[in-house]
Each structure stands twice: as structure tokens, then as C-alpha cells.
Amino acid sequence: MSIDELLPILKENLYEVNGGNSNGIFISERGYAISFCLLLSDPNEKHELTNLIWDSGGRVEQDLTNLLPRTVVLVDGEESVRHGVINRISFKSQYVKDCVNSCTLLPLNNYVYGVNRNVVDNFFEVIYYRTRVFKFLDEPSLSGFVNCYTVKCNDVNEKCTSELTLKDETNIQPTKEVKKLPRINENYQKNIAYKKLIAKENSDDDDDFGPMTFAKQTKLTYKSPYTRQEKEAILKFLIRKNYLTGLRGSLIWKEMEKAQICPNRTYQSLKNHFLKTLIFELDRYNFLTYDEKIMMRGNKG
Incomplete structure (x- = not known):
């Protein structure tokens, strides 16, 4: 299904979740608040966007040194370069205003920051369906950057586990650099650390933002976001x-x-x-x- 075909369905779902109120724009399919990290040089713009996000059902992360796997990083360019903390795909800050003005959760693909990046993913799978998470952007492939991990799910209607697999890259030959043992060890350690971040996000979300699962329990208990x-x-x-x-x-x-x-x-x-x-x-x-x-x-x- 294309993005254009998906948008009407998303808009309908968002209105159902929020009773027709456009203030629920930044809410995922299962009722999670979509999280953002704002790296902006203008404090007034940062304050304005923070209020728009909270008022529209989303949340703004305060810990910029330990970003969660599904947090949308918004930049204006200067801040991210100056601090050098962005090591995964980032998006233009205009995204928030455009979503609020249109009362719709718009495709993130149209707001990717950086003209040299080849976007190969549907980011609705990250922020809306929550079946994937953002990946670090330090390993270019022949087809461009692989921007997401895939999160394995036992069932399409069940909550996904935190086990990760790399997005399948067909027809890509490994380079000599990738075969080096230090590089493999570095990637392995990074994957382990990222799994811990996902476990942390799922733990945080369970309490305040969405469905909960327990050991030896298959039914989901749903908790709505705080009003x-x-x-x-x-x-x-x-x-x-x-x-x-x-x-x-x-x-x-x-x-x-x-x-x-x-x-x-x-x-x-x-x-x-x-x-x-x-x-x-x-x-x-x-x-x-x-x-x-x-x-x-x-x-x-």
C-alpha cells in the first residue's frame, strides 16, 4: 500500500482514537504517544514546537544523550552539526507544524534532513505501527543508508518483542572493511546496546502510554495515555x-x-x-x- 493510500486510513484511525479531535495527531495505532527530540538553535522555535507536540498528543524527550529507539529527531541543521550527537537519521523541524496545520500525521520521508541520504524506508512502520525502530546511520551500503531495524512480532495483533534483525539488503556485496573483526565486534556491541534501549522504551511505555504484557499471559491489558x-x-x-x-x-x-x-x-x-x-x-x-x-x-x- 502506498503512502497516498495509507494517509486516509491513518487520519480515520486518529480521529477514532481521539473522538474526532485533531489534538491527537501524534498518537500511534495502539495509543502510544509519538516521541520527539528537538535539536534546534532557536529557543523560541523549540518552545513553540514543544507546546505543539504535547498539545497534539505527543511527547518531547529530555534526555538527549540516551535517545529511545523510536524517538523522531528533529533538527534545523546547525544544532546537530555543532553538538555532533546525531548518529541516526534526522528530520526537518517543519514536520511538526505541517502535521498540526493539516490535522494529519504526515509521511516522515518528505522531511528527511540531508540531501545525500537515500531514504529506503516507510517511517510509519516506526512511529505509527511500531513494528520497527530507527537504526544508527554510520554504515552506508551500495543502495544508500539502511535507516531502520525490523522488530520481530509473533503476531500482527500482538505487541512486538525487542529482538532485532537488520533490514534485508539484497544484491549488496560485503566490503573488505565490513569483514574486519574489529568492525564486527563494534557492530555487535552496538546491537546489544540498542536492544537495551528498546527494552527501556517498552518498559517506560507500558506504564503510561499503552498496552502491557506479563509473563505467562497472552492477553494484552490496555492503558490509555494520561489526559x-x-x-x-x-x-x-x-x-x-x-x-x-x-x-x-x-x-x-x-x-x-x-x-x-x-x-x-x-x-x-x-x-x-x-x-x-x-x-x-x-x-x-x-x-x-x-x-x-x-x-x-x-x-x-
Whole structure:
């Protein structure tokens, strides 16, 4: 199926997930928030895009040194070159505004940064269907860069495992450099590290952003993303109780669970969502005072 044929289906699915609300643009097929990393030289643009992403259902990663396997890296060119941290495919920052303006999750292929890269992948399989992850961009092949790993799935309707295989490259002859033992060892170590990153992302997502699987269990338990109403309820509870410190413990969150502040959310989920996500979004809630934000941010690990 071509991208043009796929877009209407994606748009329909997005409206179904969000009840016809265009604010759910950056949501995957199974309800995961699509994550972005912004490497931009203009702080005003970075602030604007951050708000657009959060308001449209996505999330912005704060740890730029340990990017998750499905995080979309957005650049303006200068920042990525200056810091030298981009070692996988990156995309133009205009992508976010174009998606929001069209109320549609647009093809990433049209926004690849760098004119010399030969895009050979459908990136919807990474960010929307989540059957693949981004690959490091340090090994050119005769046909161009291989931009993704394939993630093996036991069933098309089941959650994928973190086992990786390289995208099949037919009619490509290995070079002498690839045959060198140090190069093979380097690639092996990189694959191991990347598997750990995928396991970390799946672990983070399970708690707050989507389906969960357990040992000896085949049925999936689905948890929806936190809504803005739930996030406001969490913050207002903490303010009302004057619980602005000590939030890395469990007692406060157990009390919140018992009070049914967010029905059907466990105290572990409430705690993890605050420390991993909500603590970085405090500027979006105008009812918080400056001092309250400072005290809450003091709970960062």
C-alpha cells in the first residue's frame, strides 16, 4: 500500500482514537504517544514546537544523550552539526507544524534532513505501527543508508518483542572493511546496546502510554495515555495537600490512589508518570505558582 493510500486510513484511525479531535495527531495505532527530540538553535522555535507536540498528543524527550529507539529527531541543521550527537537519521523541524496545520500525521520521508541520504524506508512502520525502530546511520551500503531495524512480532495483533534483525539488503556485496573483526565486534556491541534501549522504551511505555504484557499471559491489558484532566487532578491534589517534596517515595502516591484522584491508575503509574513526564511539563499549567514549580522540580532524580 502506498503512502497516498495509507494517509486516509491513518487520519480515520486518529480521529477514532481521539473522538474526532485533531489534538491527537501524534498518537500511534495502539495509543502510544509519538516521541520527539528537538535539536534546534532557536529557543523560541523549540518552545513553540514543544507546546505543539504535547498539545497534539505527543511527547518531547529530555534526555538527549540516551535517545529511545523510536524517538523522531528533529533538527534545523546547525544544532546537530555543532553538538555532533546525531548518529541516526534526522528530520526537518517543519514536520511538526505541517502535521498540526493539516490535522494529519504526515509521511516522515518528505522531511528527511540531508540531501545525500537515500531514504529506503516507510517511517510509519516506526512511529505509527511500531513494528520497527530507527537504526544508527554510520554504515552506508551500495543502495544508500539502511535507516531502520525490523522488530520481530509473533503476531500482527500482538505487541512486538525487542529482538532485532537488520533490514534485508539484497544484491549488496560485503566490503573488505565490513569483514574486519574489529568492525564486527563494534557492530555487535552496538546491537546489544540498542536492544537495551528498546527494552527501556517498552518498559517506560507500558506504564503510561499503552498496552502491557506479563509473563505467562497472552492477553494484552490496555492503558490509555494520561489526559490533561488527569494531570491537572494530580497537580491540584499535591498543592491542596502541600505535597511538594518527597515525591520520589511511595506514601503520597498510595494516598492519591486510595483517594481515587485518577480512577483505575495504580500508585506506581501515578508516581512514574509524574517523575518521568509531568515534572517536565509544569510550565504548561498556569495555576501553579513559580515557587510551587521550583519545589516540585526539586524531586528530579
